[in-house]
Amino acid sequence: MVLLTIDLITKSSNYLKKKRGYTFPEYLKRLTHLNFSNKNIEGIGDLSKCRNLTVLYLYDNHISQICNLGFASNLTHLYMQNNDVTRIENLHNLDKLSKLYLGGNSITVVEGLEQVRELKELHLENQKLAPGEKLLFDPRTLLSLAESLCVLNINNNRIDEIKDLAALKQLQHFSAADNKLHDMEELDFVFSNWPQLHHMDLSGNPVCQTPKYRDRLITVCKRLEDLDGKEINDLSRQFLIRWKALKEAKKKRNNTHMMTELPITSPLKHDSDMARGPRPGHIYSRTNVLQGKLQQPRSDPTRERRVRYSISQNTI
Structure with missing residues (x-):
């Protein structure tokens, strides 16, 4: 060594x-x-x-x-x-x-x-x-x-x-x-x-x-x-x-622009509707409430045919 x-x-x-x-x-x-x-x-x-x-x-x-x-x-x-x-x-x-x-x-x-x-x-x-x-x-x-x-x-x-x-x-x-x-x-x-x-x-x-x-x-x-x-x-x-x-x-500008387009007020004009609670057929969702919208009742073709048939039977 x-x-x-x-x-x-x-x-x-x-x-x-x-x-x-x-x-x-x-x-x-x-x-x-x-x-x-x-x-x-x-x-x-x-x-x-x-x-x-x-x-x-x-x-x-x-x-x-x-x-x-x-x-x-x-x-x-x-x-x-x-x-x-x-x-x-x-x-x-x-x-x-x-x-x-x-x-x-x-x-x-x-x-x-x-x-x-x-x-x-x-x-x-x-x-x-x-x-x-x-x-x-x-x-x-x-x-x-x-x-x-x-x-x-x-x-x-x-x-x-x-x-x-x-x-x-x-x-x-x-x-x-x-x-x-x-x-x-x-x-x-x-x-x-x-x-x-x-x-x-x-x-x-x-x-x-x-x-x-x-x-x-x-x-x-x-x-x-x-x-x-x-x-x-x-x-x-x-x-x-x-x-x-x-x-x-x-x-950064794009992010700021997107933030300004979001709603900043609550939909107060629908308070009376909200207070009465959901009406039959109406659909409430988080998105629609925030946007101040209430969806109209969805049409039910089957239910409508039953109603028309009942009316016609009573008439006869």
């Missing part, structure tokens, strides 16, 4: 190139960037002597657990995409972490970031999920990221709803391409809570086939600059916003 340790750092070509007369402890103390990408590393060992580490590149390895980073209180960038990580954990001491790259792992739940209050970018695309699984979000993590997260990439994770993401009110870049989003009303609600959104990619989702899909999102996201890789110019945006406003105003 290959572990990233201090000993491994001493054997690296980067250390030999940058040594420049420093003693090894001095070199570790001055170290800010550490790149061990694509080195067949399977785990992270003790790196506590690298206390000034700010950027750590560990992508394209075989790491299964995020661990032994509690010392790295100055770490701002962590690149661990394309590993075998199954959980987001042990990051609570990374107070300054602003960019976290975990795409191409085996994560099923976005969690464990409650203490990472400065995180601005979170990349979780292309998780290696089991059949039937989809990427889920812990509400506690979303709430903790609400005021900081600006970039979220969740492409290709079988996600079919994002209503819980409405809490991320500072989002500026959102990528959720190649998922299973289908509810246009849900998208309208979520995006109306993201006033800072500038760039968005939803290509490859079923919702993209909804009529007026692009027009609707442009009117909801008033600062959007590009959607699904296509730029949005100001002229198109202003036209669609005006069109939506005119449509809503017309709908």
Whole structure:
């Protein structure tokens, strides 16, 4: 098992190139960037002597657990995409972490970031999920990221709803391409809570086939600059916003007009009829009473024939 340790750092070509007369402890103390990408590393060992580490590149390895980073209180960038990580954990001491790259792992739940209050970018695309699984979000993590997260990439994770993401009110870049989003009303609600959104990619989702899909999102996201890789110019945006406003105003006028046509007085002229109660043959209904109408008795041909026959017999 290959572990990233201090000993491994001493054997690296980067250390030999940058040594420049420093003693090894001095070199570790001055170290800010550490790149061990694509080195067949399977785990992270003790790196506590690298206390000034700010950027750590560990992508394209075989790491299964995020661990032994509690010392790295100055770490701002962590690149661990394309590993075998199954959980987001042990990051609570990374107070300054602003960019976290975990795409191409085996994560099923976005969690464990409650203490990472400065995180601005979170990349979780292309998780290696089991059949039937989809990427889920812990509400506690979303709430903790609400005021900081600006970039979220969740492409290709079988996600079919994002209503819980409405809490991320500072989002500026959102990528959720190649998922299973289908509810246009849900998208309208979520995006109306993201006033800072500038760039968005939803290509490859079923919702993209909804009529007026692009027009609707442009009117909801008033600062959007590009959607699904296509730029949005100001002229198109202003036209669609005006069109939506005119449509809503017309709908409001129509509703007001319909209300004014309804009767506003009670049918007082029929009070005497109502007081006497229903006359034989008259039919009272809620609609007719409200409209001040009384239906005339319905004719009964059978009854009329019996009456005429009785009269003729008496006459004879």
